[in-house]
Amino acid sequence: MKKQLLPNFPPGPLDRYRNLASFDWRKLKLFIEPAEIVEFKNEIVELLKGNPAFHPKKLETLDDVRRDASLQMHEGFYLQEFKYLGMLDNLRKVPAFGEIAVWSNPSVSVKNALNNSMYPSVIRALGTEKHLDLIEKVWQGEHFGCFCLTEIGHGTDTKRMRTRATYDKESKGFIMHTPDFEAAKCWAGLLGQTATHAIVYAQLYTPDGTCHGLHQFVVQIRDVKTMQPLPGITVGDMGPKIGLNGIDNGFLIFNNFHVSRDALLNKNADVNEEGVYVTPFKDANKRFGASLAALSDGRINITNLCNAYLIQGLTIAVRYAAVRKQFGPDGNEIPILEYQTHQHRLLPYLAGAFTFKFFSLHVCLEQHTTFVNNLNGKQREDAVEYGFEMHGISSACKPVISWFMMEALNEFRQACAGHGYLKAAGIGDLRNDADANCTYEGENHVLNQQTSNWLLKFWPQILEGKIIKGPMESIDYLSHGKEILADKFAVDSVEHIIRPEYILRMYKWLVVYLLKSSYEKYERSLKEGNDAFWAKNNNQVYYARSLSVAYLNHYMLHIFLKRINETEDPKVRNVLERLFALYGLFTLERSLGHLYQGGFFVGEKPATLVQDAVLKLCGDLKNDAVSLIDCIAADDFLIKSFMGKSDGKVYEHLQNELMGGEGNMSRPNWWKEVLHWGKQSKL
Amino acid sequence: MKKQLLPNFPPGPLDRYRNLASFDWRKLKLFIEPAEIVEFKNEIVELLKGNPAFHPKKLETLDDVRRDASLQMHEGFYLQEFKYLGMLDNLRKVPAFGEIAVWSNPSVSVKNALNNSMYPSVIRALGTEKHLDLIEKVWQGEHFGCFCLTEIGHGTDTKRMRTRATYDKESKGFIMHTPDFEAAKCWAGLLGQTATHAIVYAQLYTPDGTCHGLHQFVVQIRDVKTMQPLPGITVGDMGPKIGLNGIDNGFLIFNNFHVSRDALLNKNADVNEEGVYVTPFKDANKRFGASLAALSDGRINITNLCNAYLIQGLTIAVRYAAVRKQFGPDGNEIPILEYQTHQHRLLPYLAGAFTFKFFSLHVCLEQHTTFVNNLNGKQREDAVEYGFEMHGISSACKPVISWFMMEALNEFRQACAGHGYLKAAGIGDLRNDADANCTYEGENHVLNQQTSNWLLKFWPQILEGKIIKGPMESIDYLSHGKEILADKFAVDSVEHIIRPEYILRMYKWLVVYLLKSSYEKYERSLKEGNDAFWAKNNNQVYYARSLSVAYLNHYMLHIFLKRINETEDPKVRNVLERLFALYGLFTLERSLGHLYQGGFFVGEKPATLVQDAVLKLCGDLKNDAVSLIDCIAADDFLIKSFMGKSDGKVYEHLQNELMGGEGNMSRPNWWKEVLHWGKQSKL
Structure with a gap:
C-alpha cells in the first residue's frame, strides 16, 4: 500500500546520493504531510495528466499563452469544485492544492484564485442578501x-x-x-x-x-x-x-x-x-x-505559494548539482554538489524550504480553520489578539519568504550555469513568475513596517515588566525581554552552537536588541524635532526592517522545532535538526553586525563558530540533499525542466530537448537574408 | 557649441530635482568622458535613429527576434566598420561603442563581437599566413x-x-x-x-x-x-x-x-x-x-557592458522614483525618492555605477592600449607582471560587477513595484539579458578563485617584508601588510568616516586580514591532512572569495579617488566624493562580520557610524540623483522604458503604451471560448 503511495524513483545517476541518504525518505515525507494529503496530491496530478488542457505546449505568442491559460482556468475550475468539499473536510488540502496549482501553471493558479475565490469571497463578506445571486453566476460560468x-x-x-x-x-x-x-x-x-x-x-x-x-x-x-x-x-x-x-x-x-x-x-x-x-x-x-x-488571507496563502516556487527551483538546482560533474581530485571528476562553495549556494535554501514548509502548513491550517469556523458562526474567543498577531506574522512572512525565494532563484540560475540559462531549464520562467510575489498583496517594504510598528509597541511593556502573550506564541518570550537582553554568547564549539535551543536563544537576543534599538532610535528622532512621519520612515533601514525579519525568522524556527519534537524516528529528527540549524545560522550570519554591535558577540570566536557551523552543516547535509528534495519535489509531470526530473538523466533529456525542438535543426526561412547581406544593406 | 553637444533636457516632472542639484551636470559629464567621446556617442545614436533596422519593433516569436537581430548585426557591421579606424585613433571610443551597443540591443552586441571581432582575432592570434584569407571573407560578408x-x-x-x-x-x-x-x-x-x-x-x-x-x-x-x-x-x-x-x-x-x-x-x-x-x-x-x-580580454570588456546594463536599470528606477508619489507628511504626497528606505534601495547602486565607470574606463584604456601596442610590435617592458596583475583584476572584476549589477536589477524591479513588472518598463528584459554575464567568459565563483589564488601567494612575501609592486597599482600597499594589520578603527564621527582616505584605509585592513586568515585556513587544512585540492576548495566561502571581492573593491575605489583628485570643480568633486564614500561604506557594511572578527571594529560605535554614514550619504545624494543619472544615461532613443525617459512623463508614456498596444483594447479572437465554457469542458 505504502509502496504504491510512494513508489521508488526511476533508477539513474541520482542513485548515488539516494543510496547515501542518512534517513528513510518515505518516513520524512509522511511526517511532513500525512498519507491522506499525499494521496490527495497524487490524485490531482493524475487528473492533470489525464486532461490534455494541462499538458505542456509550445506557446510562442502572448495570445497563445492567454488562450491556453483561460482554457486551463475553465478546466481547473471543475477540478477545484470537484475537490472543494473534500478540502473543507481536511483543511490541510488547501495549501496542498495551492502548491500543485503553482507547479502546474502559476498564471492559472492566480486566475482561478481571483475568479473563483476572491471575487465571490469579497461579495459574501461585504455584500448582502441581494448580492448572493452574483456569486451563483460565477459558479455557473455566466459571469x-x-x-x-x-x-x-x-x-x-x-x-x-x-x-x-x-x-x-x-x-x-x-x-x-x-x-x-x-x-x-x-x-x-x-x-x-x-x-x-x-x-x-x-x-x-x-x-x-x-x-x-x-x-x-x-x-x-x-x-x-x-x-x-x-x-x-x-x-x-x-x-x-x-x-x-x-x-x-x-x-x-x-x-x-x-x-x-x-x-x-x-x-x-x-x-x-x-x-x-x-x-x-x-x-x-x-x-x-x-x-x-x-484581503488579509492573501499573504498567508502567498507564503505557501512562494515556497512552491522555491521548491521547484531547488529540485532543479539540487538534482542538477548531483549529476553534473566538473573537476575533481586525482583526475577523477566529481559532482559539483561535492564542492563546499556549491553546497553553500544551494543547501541553506533547501533548509529554508523545510523551515517555510512547516511554518506555512502551521499558519495556513490555523488561518483556514479560523476562517471556516467564522463562516459557521464560531468566532474564536481570542479573535482580536489573534487578528493582531496574525497581521504581524503575515505582514512579515510574505516579505521574508518572497525575498528569500527570489534570492534563491537568482542563485540557482547561476548555480546551473550555462545550461541553466536555457528556457528549457525552467529557472527563468520560474523567476519571472515568482517575482510578482514581492509586489502584489502589499509591497514588501511597506508590509514589513506593519509588523515592526506593531512590535515596537511592546518595548514599553517590556520595560514595565508586563506579561506579553499571544495565541500564536510568536511574542510570548518578549515578557522576558530584559533578561534576554542581558544574555551573552556563551558556547565554544560547533556542536553546541548548532543546538536548536541555542539558535533560538541567539535569535531571541537579536529580536529584543533590535526592538530596543529601533524604539530608541525612533524616540531619539522625535526628540530631535522630527515629526512621527519622518521619525518612522528614517527608522527602517538597519533597524525596524531588521526587527521584523528577525522576529519572523525566530518564529518560523520556533514552529519548526515544535514539529521536530513530534518526530519519533531518530534519523528523521537528526536530518531535520540539521536543516533547522542551517537555516537558523545562515540567516543569523547575515546579522553578524547587529550581534557584535549589541555586544552579544565579542571577539573572533562567535562569528567563526557560526561560519564553521554553517559549512559543517552544508557538508553534513550534502549526501541527504537529493532525498530531501525527493520528499518535497513535485511529480515529474509538473517539473518543466530537463534538469529537474527524478531520474536525473539530465543529458538525455537535454538531447531530446535540443534535437526535438521545433525548428532547431532546420534553416530559418529568412536564411537568404543572411547571405550576401552586404548587397542588401541600407546604409 | 557646448549647448548643442549637451542640450537641455525636455521640461517635465524631473525639473524639481534637476533644479535642486548641487553641481553642474554638464561639467561632470564632460569630466567623465571628454567632449570628443560625447560627440562620438551622439553620432552613433544619430546613425541608429536614422536606420529603420534599429527602430523598436513588436517581435512576438523567437523567429522574429532572431531575424531582427541578424538584420541588425548586418547593418551594425557597417556601422562598426565605419567607426573602426576612428576607434583606433582614440581608444576611449572602444568602451563607448560597447556601451551604446548594449543599450541598442544586447543580443546584437554579442553577435557583432563574436563574428566581427572574436572569430577574426582568434584566427589572427593563433593562425598563420595561410589563414588570413578567412578573415577577409568575414569582412566581406561571405563567411x-x-x-x-x-x-x-x-x-x-x-x-x-x-x-x-x-x-x-x-x-x-x-x-x-x-x-x-x-x-x-x-x-x-x-x-x-x-x-x-x-x-x-x-x-x-x-x-x-x-x-x-x-x-x-x-x-x-x-x-x-x-x-x-x-x-x-x-x-x-x-x-x-x-x-x-x-x-x-x-x-x-x-x-x-x-x-x-x-x-x-x-x-x-x-x-x-x-x-x-x-x-x-x-x-x-x-x-x-x-x-x-x-580569451582574457573578454572579462575586461564585460565589466564595461555590465555597467551599461546597470546604468540602464538605474535610469529607469531613479527617474521613476523621482516622479512617482506616494504618501507624505501633512497630507501632501511626496516622491518616493524622498523616503530613506527607497534612497537606500537605489543610491548605493548609483554610487556603484560611478565607481565602476571610472574603474572600467581606466582598465579598458590600459588593456586596449597594451593590445594595440602589441599589434604594432611594441610590447610593454613589464608585460609579465602586467599580465599577472591584469589577470587578477579581470578575474575579480567580472564577478564583483556582474553580481552587483544583478542584485541591483532585482532591487530595481521591486523598487518600481507593480508598473515595474510590465514588460514595457524594461527591467525584465534587462535582467534576463544581463544575467548571462555571471556565467559566460568564466563562471563567477571559479573566476574569483583565480584572483584569490594569485593574492594568497603574497602573504609569505608580506611576512618576509618584501616589496610588492605591480604596474596597475592594485597590490602595492601589501608591502605594508604587517603595519596595516595592526591598524584599529580610530574615528568617532560620520564626517570622519566618510573621508575617502579613511575608507581606503579600512579596506586595506580588510584585504590584509582576509589574506592572512585565508592563507592560514588553507595551511591549517593541509596540516590536518587534506590534500591541496580540498584545502583550496574548502577555503572559499567566507575566506578566499571575500578576499577577492575586497581586493577588487579597494582597487576600484583607489582608481576612483585618483580620478576625483583630477577634478577642478569643487562641486563636482564634492558629489563624486559622496558617491565614493557611499559605494565604499555600503560594500564595507557587508563585511561587518569580518571587521569585528578581526578586531578592527570593537563595540557598538564603528558599525553604527558606518550605517549612519550610509544613510546620511543617501540623504545627501537624493537631490543629485536625477542629475547624476543625466550624466551617464543613454539617449532617450535607447531607453526602452516608459519610466526612464528624460522628460519624466511616466504616466503619459504609460498611457500611450497601454492605449496604443496592439490588441490591448480589443476582444481576443478566442472570446467565444470564454463564454459558457462550462458546456465545452472536457472533464
Missing part, C-alpha cells in the same frame, strides 16, 4: 469577476484612490467616474480580456457633496453575450509582463457610467434612496479597516 | 564565424573537452569526431543558424595514438551558398533562452568529419604531412595557456 483596487497613480496608499461613485437622486443610482488616466483602475487580473464584472473601490459621494471614503461596488463592465465593453466603460489589457503572462491584467476607465443603487456592497454602509449615507460604524477609518480585512 | 569551446558535459574544465581531431596520413587531414552527445560543442553564438565556419577546440591525436591536448581548428560547417550543414555535420539551434534570444546559440556534432591539414590554427603547434607533431613549446600546459590568453 467572470475581477477585483479593482489599485489605480495607475496609487497602489500602496489605498486611501488616495480617486475613482468616484456619486449618488444621483434622480436615477437612484451611482455615477461611476474616473477623473483622469492616473485614476484608472489597473492591474486587476482577468480585467484585461475575461471579466464581465468588477468589484470596484471608489470614493463614495452623496448628493450633498460629502465624500464618505472608499467603498466597494460590483459593476458590470462587459456585455455577457458579446464580451464587448458597455458604453461608458473603457477597458483594456496591460499587455506583456515580465512573467505571469497567462493573466490578463487590465485597466478600467469610467466615463460617467451609471449603475444602480444595488451596485454598492452594503453590509457595512449604504446610501438610501434619498441619498443619505447610513452606516453602523461611526468612524470611517474603522469601517475602512473592517472592509480591508477581507 | 560567418563562431567560436566552439564549451561542450555539453564540460564548460569550466576546458581541459576535459572530448571532441577529437585525429590526423589521417592517408588523406593528409584531420578526422573531426564527437564521441557522444555529452561531447557535442554547444552554446556557441551564431552556430545555431548563422555560422558557416567555426573555430573548434579539439583534442589533437597523431597517428601514433598520442593525444597532444586541446588545439584550435577552423572548420567549415555549412555550405556558404545554401546554409545547409555539410555531410558529417549535425548542427542545430539551442532554442529559447532566458534572455539574449537574438543570439542563435547552437550545438555541433561531428561524425568522422574530414578537414584538411590547414584547418589547424598552427602558429603555436602543427602536424606535418607525415603526422608528426611539431611545436616550439616544450610544455603542453604552457602552449595551452598561451593559446587561451586570447
